[in-house]
Amino acid sequence: MAQSAVDVQRALGETLYGLVVVAIRGRSRDISLTSASTMSTLSRTGPLRLTDLAAVEGIAQPSMTSLVTGLERAGLVERRPDPADRRVVLVALTDAGREHLRTRRQHGAERLAALVDQLSEEDRAALAAALPALHRLHELGNPPTREETA
Amino acid sequence: MAQSAVDVQRALGETLYGLVVVAIRGRSRDISLTSASTMSTLSRTGPLRLTDLAAVEGIAQPSMTSLVTGLERAGLVERRPDPADRRVVLVALTDAGREHLRTRRQHGAERLAALVDQLSEEDRAALAAALPALHRLHELGNPPTREETA
DNA sequence: AATCTCTATATAGATGGCCTATACTTCTTC
């Protein structure tokens, strides 16, 4: 073994952390990171209760209320009643929201592309090979949605 | 070719973006992301002018002034005069800052480790293989420091 | 060497995202 699992994780931690900052630094400032992530979540899961959404995104419920209000005002999401429970607000992505999300992703991908382009053939191949692993890593840290919290 | 370079970049973009959010979500709230990144930068480059630091971190100079003031109050960095130019403030990491940085990195690595542990042997190997590429990607997006802006 | 202009940092004031505490509405259970 060339390096222990711990070393890999430590190096991964620092490197990904650095990439995080790069990614955030260059991001467009039209909406907050959490707003973008929220829309991304909605895109993956479909409509969610406001409280669940707050839990998934790791922010307090009142914060999600105001975030959703903002996105709603911008026409990117909509509030829907839950026929089964009238206390509930279901938050759903609108068509405009989906469109916005797509554009934003393209932007991010383009910025990264500019960097990836500067890598060697070998490095690109290594990244491509690691993509499934990165994707699963993401899923692990970002549970799809638990109906049951148990 | 199984997938084009553009596909790789797009997928990388989305996946890394998701990881970003995961990373940020769980982070300790003792200091801001930018503060942590600033200390990390100082650790890599050594003492820097306040203005350069602001440029590297992608925030406005007055924001860096207040960020540094906070870190200084916490004993993590110090302001030093530049003997060659008395307008200048050089910001340097203190020993406490270095220590803090190390602890923080360990924390981040541990959180990621918990996720990485849940991956298959194969996935871990792929990540390990991609580490150099990820590292270079980070460096590309995070230039060491340009004395010359040209 | 007096002054003019440019550069480096600091201060003031505003904005936005997040928080806790709490009020309000609807559901559930006895």
Next chain:
DNA sequence: GAAGAAGTATAGGCCATCTATATAGAGATT
């Protein structure tokens, strides 16, 4: 049907960031 639980909204505060501007020193031109 009354009491407590659950889902959302409102109120008020904190902190990181921004723009505009003030202050101090450097460099150049007379």
